Amino acid sequence: MSLRIGDTAPDFEIDTTQGPIRFHDWAGGAWVFFFSHPADFTPVCTTEMGRTAQLAPEFEKRNVKPLGLSTDSVEEHRAWISDVEATQHTTLKFPIVADKDKAVAAFYGMIHPGEDDTAAVRSVFLIDPAMKIRLTMAYPMTIGRNFSEILRAIDALQLTDRMTVACPADWQPGDRVIIRNSLSDEKAKEQFPQGFETLRPYLRLTDIGSGA
The missing domain is CATH 3.30.1020.10 (Antioxidant, Horf6; Chain A, domain2)
Structure with missing residues (x-):
């Protein structure tokens, strides 16, 4: 399935570091920054998770809820969060999806076999309060996301909606x-x-x- 701008973001139920969620209910009328990373305890991913946590006030003032995902387990996520917080000097408060069976990653097209057969690439979905996909990006495994661009895109989307x-x-x-x-x-x-x-x-x- 290829998700496109304007599509409704598929709903799902899954376990996260903050307990089970149903995605649409969890979003609760906010914008969502839904992003995947290849694996826990890897260097680029650690910096990205840390940067997302550091930018919590910026996301909050834009009414945006971050939601991470990888194909690791909840236990692995929780252990890794300690490393993220220690090395990136922050506190990580958003949930990380444990997509062990890769069902959500496959549904959202986060696994690109030309890059890796099993790990998710660095996908970004910006989803509005009506659960419509408004922007997509994908970065390769070796390149961390540009968070200034992500915030700029959110600002532009919200402005052009108003x-x-x-x-x-x-x-x-x-x-x-x-x-x-x-x-x-x-x-x-x-x-x-x-x-x-x-x-x-x-x-x-x-x-x-x-x-x-």
Whole structure:
């Protein structure tokens, strides 16, 4: 099964480091940063788990709940968390899924046989409160994720949900945004009284500060 942007994230019941969960119920109307890692007690994964824990306040203020996954057991996860906390100087509070039979990893397409037959690659799914998949990424086993990009993507998704805008290349919060072509100039003047610059009929830029 190939999951795509706009698909409903498949629900599942599974054991985690914080007890059994049903995924959709656990999400509870929040955004979800659902991510897989190849294996516990490995170096890149340790830094990624630590970075996710360090960024807990950033995820919380965006109403995002992190959920990790690998094909290790709950017992292995719990033992490894101690290493993560000790080496990355943080406290890990989010759950990690124990996908021992690889069912969830297979359902979400996290196992790429060209990379490894059994271990999950570094997949990312950003899922909105309606449980729709809004963004996917996949990193190889040797390269840790860019968490600045993950936060930037969350900010962009949440902004474009609130306003009739799109985010240009390399957009950062506070940068100018693009007024969508579905909005007429007349409607754009109503929604963006601060004004906008028209570079081409299809390219209109406006400044919304840090995002309305």
